[in-house]
Amino acid sequence: MTLLQWFIFFLAVQVIHFLGTWKLYEKAGRKRWEAAVPVYNAVVLMQIINRPKWWTILLFIPVVNLIMFPVVWVQTLRAFGKRSSTDTILGIVTLGLYIYAINYNDKVTYTPEGEEERKDSTVGSLLFAIVVATIVHTYVMQPFTIPTASLEKTLLVGDFLFVSKFNYGARTPMTTIAAPMVHDTIPVINTKSYSNWPQLPYFRLPGFEKVEKNDIVVFNWPIDTVVKFRDNSGRRVRKPVDKKSNYVKRCVGTPGDNLSIKDGVVLINGKELKLSGRAKLQHIYFVTTKDGSMLDPNYLIGELQINRSDIGYDSSQNKYIFRALTDENAEILKTNPLVKSVERYKFNYDPANPGTSIFPHSKPEWTQDNMGPIYIPEEGKTVELNKETLPFYKMIITDYEHNTLEDIGGQILINGQPATSYTFKQNYYWMMGDNRHNSEDSRYWGFVPEDHIVGKPVFVWMSLDENKKPRWDRFFITVGGDDEPVSYFKYFLGALVLYIGFSFFRNRRNKAEKA
Structure with a gap:
């Protein structure tokens, strides 16, 4: 949506608002023209319905405003005496157009709600609670x-x-x-x-x-x-x-x-990436036991904390297949007297069955364990475009940065113009x-x-x-x-118990004082 389209849309909303509310503004003691001034008309409307002026900001926050509009419609109706459930439902299902009928009804008078009436507005309170939850979310x-x-x-x-x-x-x-x-x-x-x-x-x-x-x-x-x-x-x-x-x-x-992966090890600018202390890498491992021996499931699941669904067994070869085994647990299994060998599976290039499932889908020799180097784009940086580099950045140019791209007989055209390089508009990451x-x-x-x-x-x-x-x-x-990781659950429960106890005795004391 272009800037001009947004301007026309915004202007149309202002016209609709003015035509449906100008008489209501006058009945509330305001001037007719105040219903026509963008943004200012919303501030004035908040005063008319006796709501905080900062609510105006919520009308311009995407998604949140979709809930705020019904809130304002309902509160506007209530400010002019339309406080029944039927009025509330009509205001919402007609997308606020029910206010037009109120605006041109000469019998309608301005009767703003008092503090107690506002507290009793269940629908308005519920809608505003949804607004707050949406902002947090x-x-x-x-x-x-x-x-x-x-x-x-x-x-x-x-x-x-x-x-x-x-x-x-x-x-x-x-x-x-x-x-x-x-x-x-x-x-x-x-x-x-x-x-x-x-x-x-x-x-x-x-x-x-x-x-x-x-x-x-x-x-x-x-x-x-x-x-x-x-x-x-x-x-x-x-x-x-x-x-x-x-x-x-x-x-x-x-x-x-510049990222590369060599035998499953991630290298950044030629150096091995050191992961944080909590990170535990897992790989597929084959573990062969001696003389058909079986490993104790309680040992695998309980002590080594291997998921049951990640354990397979080939009885014909006395071989376990661990689909997600940490390198630490692999070393532990090597010391088990029942284990003959522990071997980590490697995705190696097979010339007989080349594939292109690995990014950038143009290098069949690359695998999950061996690929790169790959330059990770940085905003404002420029790369050369040719037959070799184009597969790396084609999706960036077209899908992520919204350009047209053609390759005509080896000549690269971006937005219809010949291009031998490309400058990135935003940053990118490797996950x-x-x-x-x-x-x-x-x-x-x-x-x-x-x-x-x-x-x-x-x-x-x-x-x-x-x-x-x-x-x-x-x-x-x-x-x-x-x-x-340390669980703070017991501290949360303790704080919750203290809060409930404090609230109980405070309410009891307040009741005693009123008595």
């Missing part, structure tokens, strides 16, 4: 559930997180019309939760830190470009950036880095899972644009195992840090 903290084992040992399947929006700076919604506090789908009815039009440009509020190597990051999956829903013509519709699926991975490469052989990450689809960054997980508030039983030791633990 969008700009402060968002709940998130770990769906896969790609960060196993640090974050487990069944962990319920709080994701901070303010660490990296909250991203303002690009999708302006959407159901609050849900992602791309409305639960139960399983339908699309948003409208593709209109869209706002990318903007991020200031944060107090940047995405660094080793950070665990929640982001929108870059290649999730097509929705599962279709429009009225049956065509599949492209997803807006902020409605793409949420992924969580570890950042291993930041803008300007990977700690469960290296069981993680769909940047090795398969490439860079994560900065405008796809959602936030930083900071807190696990609840954790359930595969049987939906609580993992009490993971309740109220922090996500970051080098030390072993």
